[in-house]
Amino acid sequence: MSTVSPLEQTPPIPAELREVTGPSALGGGPRRFFDLLWLMSATEFKRVYFGTVLGYLWSLIRPLMLFGVLLFVFTRVFKVGSDKVEHYPVMLLLGIVLFTFFQEATTNAVSSVVSQEGIVRKTQFPRLVIPLSTVVTSALNFGVNLVIVFAFLFAFGVEPAWTWLLFPLALVFLFAFTSGVSLALSVLFVRFRDIAIIWAVAAQVLFYATPILYPVNFESDATYEHFFMINPLAVIFEQVRVWVLTEPQAPTAVEAAGGWAGLIPAAVLFCAICAYGIWVFQRDAPRVAEEL
Amino acid sequence: MAADEPALAIVVEDLHKSFRIPTNRVDSLKERAVRPFAPREYRELHALAGVSFEIRQGEFFGIVGRNGSGKSTLLKLLASIYRADSGRIRMAGRLAPFIELGVGFNHELTARENVVLNGVMMGLTPTEMRRRLGAVIEFAELEEFADLKLKNYSSGMLVRLAFAVMMEADADVLLIDEVLAVGDAAFQQKCADAFYEMKAAGKTIVLVTHDMATVEQYCHRAMLIADGQIQHVGEPGEVGREYLRLNYEGGDAAAKLTSGTKDLRLERLWLENPEGERVENLERGEDLVIRGELEILRETPGVRIGFTLIDENGHGVFQFGTGTDEDAGPLRAGERLAIDSRVENLLTPGRYFLHFGAQRNPDPRATTLHVERALGFHVFGGAPSQGVVELPHTSELTIAGRG
Numbered sequence: 001m002s003t004v005s006p007l008e009q010t011p012p013i014p015a016e017l018r019e020v021t022g023p024s025a026l027g028g029g030p031r032r033f034f035d036l037l038w039l040m041s042a043t044e045f046k047r048v049y050f051g052t053v054l055g056y057l058w059s060l061i062r063p064l065m066l067f068g069v070l071l072f073v074f075t076r077v078f079k080v081g082s083d084k085v086e087h088y089p090v091m092l093l094l095g096i097v098l099f100t101f102f103q104e105a106t107t108n109a110v111s112s113v114v115s116q117e118g119i120v121r122k123t124q125f126p127r128l129v130i131p132l133s134t135v136v137t138s139a140l141n142f143g144v145n146l147v148i149v150f151a152f153l154f155a156f157g158v159e160p161a162w163t164w165l166l167f168p169l170a171l172v173f174l175f176a177f178t179s180g181v182s183l184a185l186s187v188l189f190v191r192f193r194d195i196a197i198i199w200a201v202a203a204q205v206l207f208y209a210t211p212i213l214y215p216v217n218f219e220s221d222a223t224y225e226h227f228f229m230i231n232p233l234a235v236i237f238e239q240v241r242v243w244v245l246t247e248p249q250a251p252t253a254v255e256a257a258g259g260w261a262g263l264i265p266a267a268v269l270f271c272a273i274c275a276y277g278i279w280v281f282q283r284d285a286p287r288v289a290e291e292l
Numbered sequence: 293m294a295a296d297e298p299a300l301a302i303v304v305e306d307l308h309k310s311f312r313i314p315t316n317r318v319d320s321l322k323e324r325a326v327r328p329f330a331p332r333e334y335r336e337l338h339a340l341a342g343v344s345f346e347i348r349q350g351e352f353f354g355i356v357g358r359n360g361s362g363k364s365t366l367l368k369l370l371a372s373i374y375r376a377d378s379g380r381i382r383m384a385g386r387l388a389p390f391i392e393l394g395v396g397f398n399h400e401l402t403a404r405e406n407v408v409l410n411g412v413m414m415g416l417t418p419t420e421m422r423r424r425l426g427a428v429i430e431f432a433e434l435e436e437f438a439d440l441k442l443k444n445y446s447s448g449m450l451v452r453l454a455f456a457v458m459m460e461a462d463a464d465v466l467l468i469d470e471v472l473a474v475g476d477a478a479f480q481q482k483c484a485d486a487f488y489e490m491k492a493a494g495k496t497i498v499l500v501t502h503d504m505a506t507v508e509q510y511c512h513r514a515m516l517i518a519d520g521q522i523q524h525v526g527e528p529g530e531v532g533r534e535y536l537r538l539n540y541e542g543g544d545a546a547a548k549l550t551s552g553t554k555d556l557r558l559e560r561l562w563l564e565n566p567e568g569e570r571v572e573n574l575e576r577g578e579d580l581v582i583r584g585e586l587e588i589l590r591e592t593p594g595v596r597i598g599f600t601l602i603d604e605n606g607h608g609v610f611q612f613g614t615g616t617d618e619d620a621g622p623l624r625a626g627e628r629l630a631i632d633s634r635v636e637n638l639l640t641p642g643r644y645f646l647h648f649g650a651q652r653n654p655d656p657r658a659t660t661l662h663v664e665r666a667l668g669f670h671v672f673g674g675a676p677s678q679g680v681v682e683l684p685h686t687s688e689l690t691i692a693g694r695g
Contacts, residue, residue, distance in 0.1 A: 020381035021372070022372050022376060029415075035418055036413065047401060118395050122396075123390050123391070125389070125396075
């Protein structure tokens with residue numbers, strides 16, 4: 001008996017001619033898009049944490065070290081904590097872990113499109129997958145870090161509350177904001193290599209401009225609070241503090257902003273940054289292969 | 293019969309693509325900020341200028357052209373890596389969106405993980421690709437190394453793996469940019485078999501290369517592209533000859549010639565074997581036939597031409613030449629002269645070049661048209677030997693007397 005190759009068993013079906021429209025951000029259909037996004041993110045996550053000797057412990061050690069240093073500085077040296085906040089260490093850790101997600105995702109996204117040059121120039125690939133996969137990878141790291149955060153929560157005696165159920169909602173906003181920033185950075189970096197340096201500094205500034213080290217109500221003067229609430233990240237972080245840490249002293253984002261109207265600048269900024277990210281990526285993605 | 297013709301797989305209509313190459317690149321925000329209105333200067337490079345063709349399902353279609361002819365740009369447009377300026381591309385069936393083997397491999401991951409990732413890039417689901425994993429590894433003959441990270445793979449193993457993924461991904465249309473010379477002889481045979489199998493299965497394959505042998509071996513039809521335009525579409529052998537002609541016409545020699553003399557221009561120059569076929573290399577002992585065309589640019593009583601044969605070290609082997617018949621009257625501008633020189637091939641295997649020279653005759657003050665290395669060729673076959681020529685000889689060694 002002769003062996004029949006699997007190729008010969010399926011006679012070619014005359015397919016319809018379809019228009020080839022060239023590269024795009026999404027290209028190749030939604031299923032391929034999500035398959036690729038998940039596969040790229042998961043393999044990168046595995047690569048980092050199973051490829052190193054200490055494995056995913058690194059994912060925990062990095063924010064914990066920062067946490068340890070900052071906790072010492074701000075409770076022993078400057079004594080910011082304690083009085084206004086009931087659970088300063090937990091607040092600090094939660095803030096650091098949230099911000100680490102944002103910073104790691106956006107920083108990796110900056111060079112993502114450029115470093116995946118081979119894929120961009122040699123294959124038809126949904127471009128959007130590249131920066132988004134850095135965000136998803138960071139989200140996976142964040143998931144691992146959350147385990148530690150919750151361990152601390154219980155250790156410091158924070159009572160579980162129904163508002164914990166709202167925590168994912170805040171994360172959705174954080175994820176969206178991070179993605180918007182990542183999209184814009186990754187595609188702008190193709191043309192302006194200065195973006196990497198600028199963003200490193202900007203991220204550092206954002207770290208201090210967001211109530212992570214200090215409670216938003218550190219001054220009795222509320223104007224500071226209103227000012228902080230222009231920053232969309234600050235709004236998200238503050239609300240997480242209210243929902244997760246359930247601190248009676250912590251003002252909600254609305255209170256800190258001095259009413260719903262005070263949140264308008266942050267909302268506008270949030271939408272503008274996300275929209276700009278999508279718009280600029282959509283605009284430049286088809287030409288990225290030529291610019292590289 | 294038109295009704296029996298296979299359906300169209302790729303239809304390209306009047307495709308244009310140009311690139312803007314900035315002459316002074318604005319690469320930093322600072323430059324933008326300092327000189328916001330500085331004109332951004334571009335040089336327009338027309339890579340493709342109105343290309344139209346059709347490929348039918350099941351066709352193995354070759355695209356040949358010199359470097360910079362626009363063939364890779366065309367392939368990238370077909371693969372949706374670039375976007376066309378104008379024109380239309382239509383395609384039937386699923387396309388393997390790869391134009392080079394091994395793209396998208398992550399060297400930190402194992403072969404298994406990479407196979408799945410690559411398969412998904414080609415449009416299969418992860419589940420489907422995991423099912424085919426075994427077949428891929430088997431085809432690539434890498435069973436023992438399936439869990440090894442790719443960074444520890446040899447380049448041959450990488451290419452085998454990439455080729456296997458492409459074969460198993462089972463796309464309807466494949467775009468391939470010079471990949472056939474991969475692996476050892478056994479694997480190459482396997483690739484060739486796989487290609488014939490795909491041909492039999494009615495897959496459409498577009499192969500871009502500058503190696504005519506590959507095109508003639510596999511392709512049903514071929515297309516020659518030069519300066520962003522189609523020069524010729526047809527039977528591979530025919531396209532191959534066109535390609536060679538183009539190579540010599542537009543080659544380095546011509547570039548040097550244009551700055552030559554006001555009197556003459558060497559239009560083309562090529563090498564033939566005694567059977568009259570155009571060749572680039574000669575078998576040992578096969579006489580070389582040099583043919584070419586000269587154009588007269590200014591009236592002259594006559595023309596003399598000469599060749600110098602040199603070896604690869606630049607040492608002269610010998611010189612020969614000829615002139616036009618002076619009794620035939622003056623040569624007028626626009627007239628063409630055919631060069632036909634035959635040389636008995638006594639050369640030993642190796643690489644050789646021919647310098648070409650031409651001059652008005654008789655005119656002692658005329659500038660000479662001189663083309664260094666106007667032709668280059670290999671003499672192949674047989675064992676290499678000392679020296680550059682094998683002179684006709686007889687030699688005997690006999691017993692002269694016994695003591």
